[in-house]
Amino acid sequence: MAEKFNKTAINFSYVEKLNILIQSFQDRFSEFKKVKPLLDIFSNPFTISVENAPKSMQLEIIDIQSDQDLRNKFNEGDLLNLYRCIDKNTYKELRINQMCQLIWFYLYM
Template identity: 75%
Template sequence: MAEKFNKTAINFNYVEKLDILIQSFQQNCGINFNYVEKLDILIQSFQDRFSEFKKVKPLLDIFSNPFTISAISVENAPESMQLEIIDIQNDQGLRNKFNEGDLLNFYRCIDKNMYKELRINALKCASLFGSAELLPLH
């Protein structure tokens, strides 16, 4: 039993020697090994940014394709948009325009008064990605 304990102590001895070697290397070469702290900060920053996208995901889903939003998703959409989503899903002309493939052009074509909240959502979502093409959408 004592022999096993000594082997463990020897392993800790290597860790201590490695720590001394790293400190010596830092002093002699001027290299800072505090990158772990910087990586932790970077990881936290990414997590914060992606958590923001999770919050707006339902609105991004509506923006990317208002025709595929399920009834359950419509119920979870902001109340101000629910009727507009139902109306737009039943408009075959707008569905055809959407299927042409130019998302921003589609939102330029929808009626400003009838789909006001969907257009506002489109402006907000598209601005997340910094598109300069949005200006004519107003």
């Protein structure tokens, strides 16, 4: 009887520790949910749905998605090279997003 009680106590201990671990994981990575649309725009501005983008970026996304030269740069596979080619005056919001995502990446990774 005592052996069965100890196993139950141990199981509750694991459940409690797993619940704490799950909560810690959710707390730590909840920021990803907030920035996911911005990360999606950063990683591939050519496939993002304009409706899912922040209003301040929607016109720029429409413009960049219709720019074949920039699409070709993206298809070459070098994301940073694409952002080097994006005119900072024409695509202000996309450039700001790019900088924020790079800073966020270096701080949290």
